[in-house]
Every structure is written in structure tokens, then in C-alpha cells.
Amino acid sequence: METTSYPREKIKILLLENISDTAVRSFKANGYVQVEKLTKAVPEEELVQLVKDVHLLGIRSKTQITENVLKAAKKLQAIGCFCIGVNQVDLHTATMCGVAVFNAPYSNTRSVAELVIGASIMLIRRIPDKNVAAHKGGWMKDAKGSYELRGKTLGIIGYGNIGSQVSVLAESLGMKVIFYDIETKLPLGNASDAKTLKELLSQADIVTLHVPETDQTKDLLNKSNLKYCKKGSIILNYARGEVIELPALAKAIESGQIAGAGIDVFPVEPEKNGDVFSSPLQGLPNVLLTPHIGGSTEEAQQNIGEDVSAKLLNYLEKGITFGSHTVPALSLPPQAGAHRILHIHRNVPGVLSAINSELSRNKINILGQYLKTNEEIGYVVVDVDKQLSKKAEALLRQVPETIKVRLLY
Structure with a gap:
């Protein structure tokens, strides 16, 4: 399996509300060592400070992910709601920030x-x-x-x-x-x-x-x-x-x-x-x-931990967005001999054309390309020649309406 371009030991993962240790073990088993787990929900003011360098955030139902929290989380790639609902997340702001939001609708x-x-x-x-x-x-x-x-x-x-x-x-x-x-x-x-x-x-x-x-x-x-x-x-x-x-x-x-x-x-x-x-x-x-314990069994919490952590890892390492409530759903086959770039942009006409024009003008060959949109944003995955991937990443950051660009591998 290809490794992500960003070193795993530098990825910061924050889990709140006593999320199952199943999730912690899953992240660490995949090489992520900076996993912090807190046993409680965190109020907005404190969370704004905590998320500044966080790449993956895990919550349950009580932590409120507001516009202020999302705008403070400059490095945030995805949020995992280790529960059924996503009401606690400002989904519109998460969408416009290019943050994927996953949950576990069936696990409990x-x-x-x-x-x-x-x-x-x-x-x-x-x-x-x-x-x-x-x-x-x-x-x-x-x-x-x-x-x-x-x-x-x-x-x-x-x-x-x-x-x-x-x-x-x-x-x-x-x-x-x-x-x-x-x-x-x-x-x-x-x-x-x-x-x-x-x-x-x-x-x-x-x-x-x-x-x-x-x-x-x-x-x-x-x-x-x-x-x-x-x-x-x-x-x-x-x-x-x-x-x-x-x-x-x-x-x-x-x-x-x-x-x-x-x-x-x-x-x-x-x-x-x-x-x-x-x-x-x-x-x-x-x-x-009863005190909101409908899904509070050992089996349910383990299932939720496995389900949501798997979705977060699939997005971080493969760019797969199935199950996301914000970034359009794409499942991607691996592309041998290529580097993969993820591009999230506001969904307006001409962005895909601008991406292709920039790459073509700089003689960067596209080996594979995938696009999915929703009402607000578009998600493009581009596989390019390995020798020119850094240049391609820089060019894509300059495309108008760009929200987020990530060199996956």
C-alpha cells in the first residue's frame, strides 16, 4: 500500500468524550503515534485552542463543532462523529472548509x-x-x-x-x-x-x-x-x-x-x-x-470505534469519501506509478477546465482523474506523473475557487 506523503508520525489526532480504545488501537496500529484521548466534551473556547494543529478530530454527541472551531482548525482534514448523528457539527461550514465529516449510522x-x-x-x-x-x-x-x-x-x-x-x-x-x-x-x-x-x-x-x-x-x-x-x-x-x-x-x-x-x-x-x-x-x-444509553453497550462502542476510524483512515490515506456528509463521495482505485493529488473547490463552472488547463500548459500528464460534486463543493482526484507532482500540487493551489489541496502520495 502506498504511504501518505505527510509523515504519519506528524499527524495529530484528537479524540474527545471517551471514545472507545478500539479507535485508538486502530490509529496506532496504522502508524499514527500522536493520538490524544480526552474523556470529556470540550467547550468551544477551549476547543478552538486544542484544534489548531489537529489533522483528525473525533467526537461523540455532546461536543459542538461550530464555525469558530472549524475556522481555527487550519490543518483539519476530517471529523469523525463516533455516534449515529452529525447534528453537533456545523456541516455547511465544514463543507466550505473542505473538512470531511463521517459518522456511524448503523453501528449501535x-x-x-x-x-x-x-x-x-x-x-x-x-x-x-x-x-x-x-x-x-x-x-x-x-x-x-x-x-x-x-x-x-x-x-x-x-x-x-x-x-x-x-x-x-x-x-x-x-x-x-x-x-x-x-x-x-x-x-x-x-x-x-x-x-x-x-x-x-x-x-x-x-x-x-x-x-x-x-x-x-x-x-x-x-x-x-x-x-x-x-x-x-x-x-x-x-x-x-x-x-x-x-x-x-x-x-x-x-x-x-x-x-x-x-x-x-x-x-x-x-x-x-x-x-x-x-x-x-x-x-x-x-x-x-434512562440517561441517553440507547447505544451504550460495549459491543456498540467497539463497532463505532472500528467503523469511524476506518472511514477516517480511508480518507486520510486513500482519499475515499464514502460515508462523508460534506465532501462528495468517491471511492478510488489505486494508480500504479503515479502521485495522487486531492483538490476540493467551490462548485462553480470552469474549475475542472482550469485544473486541466494549468496542468496541460505546464506539460504535466494526467494519468487518472475523478470528479464528484454536491451543491456547494467539488472533489477532484488527479493522478499525475511522479516527477512533476510537487509542481502540479503548487499549480492546483493557484486555481480559482480552490478550498483545499492535498498531495496524498
């Missing part, structure tokens, strides 16, 4: 799906109340209000990676599954799609949300539509904190409209263990509150 799917099924069993049997009573010396041996999952209807809002996995597990337990999604999705097993959210809420014994956090999903379940829920149903949210209007859910539980809830994500969450946590759902009967 099973962990979340299993917890949803586990919470469903606990809540439909009213275990939270019985557990609290037993710890206090009480004895609530009563079948009233306790049910089996078998034969019940599970309503899944958002039939993506996690929602569909929950669907499969639920059917294996004998549940009927219906789902609602704004996009057309192929049902798995015997699942069927509800035409409207109201239709799903009115039929489901248990409702579970698996949607991203967007303007459209904010307070997706609210005081206006919770009234459509089947009386005595259960609500689960292991997705994003803003998708349920919690005060409205609390009132629905108090009134008996909703029989219980399992909530793992909240609009405002403590920054770290030990900080005070507050929710309108605290103290309510048959409510299971």
Missing part, C-alpha cells in the same frame, strides 16, 4: 433495538412501579394492568435502520407491527404501513419513535395528537430529545390516557455524570427514565 442499531424491546416488556408488565415498591419493602403481586407483548400492536414512527430492526424483533415475539414514515419504505416481515400518524397512534398498544431531530420532527408527539393515542398505550422515545413535548406527555400519563413511558433522550441533558437532571416525567407511575 442492535443495542437500541434490544433496549426498546426490553423497555416494552418492563412497562407493559408495570415493572418500574413493582420494582420501586420492592426496594421500599412493599409487595405488589398483582396481575391487574400487566400484559404480554404477544398479540399487541407496536407502532413504529420512523422506519429506518433502528425502526426496522425493532420491527423484526417485535414480530419474533408475536407482536403485530405497523409503522409510519414520511418516505416510502419496504415493510419487513408482516409489518404494514399506516397512512397517517393519527392512524398509527389510534391502533398501537406501544408507540416507539425512531426519527432524526429536524424542524419537522420537533414536538412530533404533542398535546394536539397525544389525545389520539389508544387509551392505556405506552410511549417510548430512544431517538432524539426534542421529538416529544414532555409536559404534554406528563399530563397524558397523569390523566390515565397513557399507561407508561420509556424515555432515554431529553431536550436538555446534563453535560456529565453527577450534574443535576430534571424532567417533567420524574415521579410519575410506570415511567422508565
